[in-house]
Amino acid sequence: MVPHLVTALSGPIDDLEQRVLDSMPAIERWFRLEWMEHTPPFYSAVDIRNSGFKLSPVDLDFFPGAWSCLAPDMMPLAVQSAMAAIEKICPEARNLLLIHDHRLNNSFYLNGLDQLMRIFNMAGLNIKLGSIDPAIEKTQHFTLQNGRQLTIEPVQRTKHRLLLKDFDPCTILLNHDLSQGIPGILEDLHEQYLLPPLHASWALRRRNKHYEAYDELSKRLAKLLNIDPWLINPLYSFCGELDLSKNADCDALEGHVDALLQKIRRKYREYSIDEKPFIVVKANQGPEARGFLTLRDTKDLKNLHLIPNSNQATPFKGELILQEGIRTHERINDVVAEPVVHMIDRYVVGGYYRVHAQLRDDEGLAAPGSHFVPLAFAPQAHLPRLGEAPGEHSPNRFYMYGVIARLAMLAGSYELEDSDPQGEDFE
């Protein structure tokens, strides 16, 4: 069931794995106490990278797709987690409206929606799929590869509610990251629960807020594990708003790049790592799938017009953030692979490997052309087996991945509290 992992189960990451396993009850208790104070995101997915010497999350998605990639044996866990999530937010819930994004021509996305609907149906909800796309004016039916039917209906709006014809939901679940902005139809829904909240969408979300929160939390977990936080946290540098048509801003960016590469080199020397550091340049806003630029040197900055949100013809203008590049040492049949961990509420409910035959180990695998190996997190995979040597046992490795994914998810919870326009100040 577990694909063959070529290098993942060896290397200095073993020491980290041993510490994580040894500290399991303390880690679980720490999370438990955190969840007394903080609300986990309704659902989330975290991309993890294991470079052999460090293990870090590189992206947190508040609107995960790819639900059909979870191993079928993980379904009971997903259903149970969905029950827990619903119970907390709206125990009297009866009808749930799921809002899809723009990928209706992607059968893989549709299969994922279908799986997500099955999960919430089995958790005890009537669930229907609604469209906020103005182009969808009437009910559409899609037949999936497995023969199941998916029905999509255009949403209707009353003063304070979003509905389908003959279906009045108490809760609306967004599977749409709203990266093009928040449509008016989703605003002022004061009578319904809207999950995740609008400030989790890429219309409002800022990457640096997440990195800040993760930075703080990784230090706390590192202290508990008695390790250098760098082993679980990529260095980063927030450049703020830049207009790369201005020389001063280009110089500022070059300064950020230099300083960050410098910091990474220092760490590499400390750990005797004989690799060339690199940096990933990301727009501070917008989904990872848009692709990012990898820099090894300030010379590479000339390619900056390639970064997202930039018009290929004109220089980039907007907020930028730099992140320490983490190579992925995971391979499936010699192809670069990156684990993705799915969570509902505070529980890991499965995961899969994202695999990309054309990309190198220092590139983002979420680019078009990637495919998925769903069975990676086999049943029991996120349960550790104590007493086995580190690196020898996939479940122990996956337990560690689950811990790091939950840490990033907890950072997502801090981030959402911090950015909540209605929120109290938690400081």
Add this chain to the structure above:
Amino acid sequence: MVPHLVTALSGPIDDLEQRVLDSMPAIERWFRLEWMEHTPPFYSAVDIRNSGFKLSPVDLDFFPGAWSCLAPDMMPLAVQSAMAAIEKICPEARNLLLIHDHRLNNSFYLNGLDQLMRIFNMAGLNIKLGSIDPAIEKTQHFTLQNGRQLTIEPVQRTKHRLLLKDFDPCTILLNHDLSQGIPGILEDLHEQYLLPPLHASWALRRRNKHYEAYDELSKRLAKLLNIDPWLINPLYSFCGELDLSKNADCDALEGHVDALLQKIRRKYREYSIDEKPFIVVKANQGPEARGFLTLRDTKDLKNLHLIPNSNQATPFKGELILQEGIRTHERINDVVAEPVVHMIDRYVVGGYYRVHAQLRDDEGLAAPGSHFVPLAFAPQAHLPRLGEAPGEHSPNRFYMYGVIARLAMLAGSYELEDSDPQGEDFE
């Protein structure tokens, strides 16, 4: 993975299965609302009987053993449920003390304890096994068949706490039904959580209170399903305190038996069931494992000296309760089998078949000599597959078993509220 079920997947029970499946979201919502008002038992196990025309729980155990019978693939679910259970009762919990019962010479029981400890360890607790048996004066080590070690230490008592040497738990988990009475060492532990509470033990528990609660709840679920509650509820009759050395009490018992058999016959006629009704006579107190007497006729009453708690030489004295007998139509390789469903908190975490080669389908299979088929509830088994015909698909059948088991568990919750000496009056 699922053993061959000879008669279980056919017969009039199919209509019930269809209704349960059709009502799944409503059922799950109903449970969800109940759990807002009521606290589920910390853990429990329910024996289910499927007679082909009705499906009923016949016993609820607040101190379940046999944890090693759960399918290994269900472990993540058990761990997640244990997390939820702990979180609710004592989120800051660090150390958990598990108290075993008298079955230390039973390797099957020891394997179950070990499995239970693994579940709570993975849920984030340091767990140790303590003994309240005064005969155990020093630490003992047991090597299990799988090579794992089990260490049992005698408990120590301070004024308000139960401890082991160098281990101070905040929560004590009883796996001991205290059917011989409550030892002083467990009283007045006001600084620690004692789970399940003492009034769940057979020292204080009374069967009729459970049947009353189940009677009420089965009516409510039956209304939701639009079925006759009898299809999921055995008729019963509580005889109260009887001294069978007195003729008047023997006559009273005979009256109860006659009246109950009469009621069952009437139901059998209503459903055109061509079987001979029978009654199970149970002491109102004490675990099922002690064995009960099966009656087809008042003539069988002469065997009443065989019922539990009675000295074989002297007539029975104590509270008696009569329950409609439910034949089990389940067979594994031609041998009578009875499903058992395990729960932690409000979640089904697995189950198994109890099998007894020497017993008939109208006898209690919990008698000595029974063995277990652990893989019956295979992964995903308690998740229904909608759209399949009733009776054709084991998972759908198991989902229905899970619903009935949870209904009995909810009755257990009502029962414990009702019998709680510190409780408010919930009426």
